[in-house]
Amino acid sequence: MGDATNASRRRRLASILLSRKPRLTDSRNETTATAESKDGFTMAVSFWMADPPQLSIFSVHCCRPAHFQDGPYCNFQDLPHVVGVGAEGRFVLIRAVFDRRYTSEYFLYKAGESPLLDPILPPYDYYGGDRDDLRGVKEFGVLQLGSHYLVAALCLAPLSDDYHLRIYSSERNSWSTRTLPNPCPGVDRIMPDKVITLGQEGLLGWVDLSQGLLMCDLRQDQVHLTF
Incomplete structure (x- = not known):
């Protein structure tokens, strides 16, 4: 080294x-x-x-x-x-x-100057067991909003064409889940290869190199996906 x-x-x-x-x-x-x-x-x-x-x-x-x-x-x-x-x-x-x-x-x-390593409460603790429903997520989005940060994971909803957006907030020290309608029902669902930030604070893009890009602004009260 x-x-x-x-x-x-x-x-x-x-x-x-x-x-x-x-x-x-x-x-x-x-x-x-x-x-x-x-x-x-x-x-x-x-x-x-x-x-x-x-x-x-x-x-x-x-x-x-x-x-x-x-x-x-x-x-x-x-x-x-x-x-x-x-x-x-x-x-x-x-x-x-x-x-x-x-x-x-x-x-x-x-x-x-004083680096930190923060353990993040895993979402499966919510279910009272050792279920890790983020194991299939290849890459997470990480955003800084003021003095706190957000970690975001986009998952496929199991029984529909929708998505589950799981968001960890360091301010609340907990995960939340939002169900988001599929904005492109005529296209196969996005399986992200990469998560990127897009210009303004709070805007994330989930990139599927074969299908396209989903965008989401996490600062909005009513979060929605754009294809």
Whole structure:
């Protein structure tokens, strides 16, 4: 990590190309932030910047909770990976599945002078169980609105042609769900490959490279989709 480390310490880069998959190391730098999982795993996340076209990376280091017995186990069922970036790269959303669990947990990394890693309450807690109904979401939208942030996931409604828009608010520390009518019933439903911000604050675009683009302004009281 030598070159990437030196680049990270020299200066802040205007833009980077970030790998979605981590490296496992206990190395730390000024970007390191930590958080605890639902079962008490302590995860540290660090970023190692490099000038494009070199690939910047993020690394993770995880410590098992004291109540877990030693054994031939890994700390992760599935390695953490990036599933969303927002606020011009200031926010990075990471999904992880820890040892002995089969459901995802989410952490929002917030860059700054004092970087933070916020655990996000998973929506399946609402059902009183370990149901992760966001597992099929490839990428999330992340927006900063004033002093708080929103995480948005667009899902297919199971029994209709509509969509479910799930939104996490850091202000309320909870998820909400809105059912949105399909704005293009003559076209196959959008299966997003990428989520992008579009100009003004609050406007997200879900991009399906084979079908088109759905737009949604999360600042509106009556949220709707535009094709």
